[in-house]
Amino acid sequence: MAIILYRAFRAKLFGKYPFFYSYLAVVLVAGILLGFVYHPNSATYKKWYSVANYPTMLLGCGIVLEIFNHALQAYPGASRFARISGYIVFGLVFCYALVYPSLTASSAHTGTAIEFERDLRTVQAIFLFGLLAVISYYRIAVGKNVKGIAMGYGLFIGTSLMSVALRSYIGPSFYPAASFVQPLSYVVCLCIWTYALWSYQPNPASDSTIRIEADYEVFVARTKEMLGALRSQLGKATRP
């Protein structure tokens, strides 16, 4: 982590990816401070680990925002699509969070730290998945830096979510496996970030020569008409 921050300093990347490096800096400082009280079975360590975990998890949301900003900056259409999708997903998650506890009132819903982490990781995973889907759907080319940030953080979030969900469900018997899988995924994540963020690699410039000169509505209407024609023909075709 220190190497990544050192390279960011040398390559002047702090200003380019502020959310990402803020996250890394906080995680590094928290890690150093936690090192002073480290003991595997120490209650003090566990308590301070939980305290440090909240801000880093919340700052992790900034990484998703960073990917969004950099990947879709040059594509206002795709950016708008991703933003609206994000609002809808947020609304759905919010409704789920409101409704689900009332549906499972009878079951044990303790609202522990591990459940909070699991839920937050789920939200981050859904947003990151949606963002990657939009980037892939609109065939947007991203640079090595942004791709690395997304790959590393996605890997960490995905494995953390699965590990935390299993920990939450199985209980302490899963802790040994989780204590191996999560640090391993974080090491892999750091390796990806070190490789991808060694130097500044911006996103490839979008092709500004490809701009729709006519109105969007007209363009869409024609695409729709074309689709309608194709659909009707193939609709007839697939009928016995």
Add this chain to the structure above:
Amino acid sequence: MIQLILFLAVGALLLSSLFLFAGRLVQPKAGEKEIFDARRALSSLRTELLQPDIVARIFATEDLDYVNSSTSEEIRRMFLAERKRVALLWVRYLRRNILSLRRFHLGSVRHHAQLRFRTEVTLAVEFAILLFACRALEIILWIRGPYVAPKIVRAATAGAARVCEISERSLGFFGPGSATPLGKPSAGNHATL
């Protein structure tokens, strides 16, 4: 348990999307290529794939009748296998061209700040249905062969001209170079681009 499965599914979905994301190849300056591909797709649809005489030749029952009446069973089997292969190639090529048109649409609207979410979702669904229909047609041809449903093929090709005309108008948005109608066969050599 259901909750656990949901969380694991979300995690697995993210990891698999990362796997695909890592392996994808996108040309940074794909814009001109997208237009070129879209024009080529239209040209193919108009001059090759959906040309009535070509389609009629691929699916001509007269050929089958002739083979049935004057050749052995083995030759008949070979003929059917070959025709099936050609029909499958035809429908796969058709699908590839529809994909190319979709790429063109997405490559264009991603720059458009006035993009409408609902419209784009509808279009995405419609493209998906069309591609699914093509795939279904492919499966039908693969299972039942090219001669089971001549109506299917006739219907699939009948709207070709209309589709191509509309697509041409969409492509007409781009620059003076595209003012000339595309995809129409030229005088003698079919050089359309």
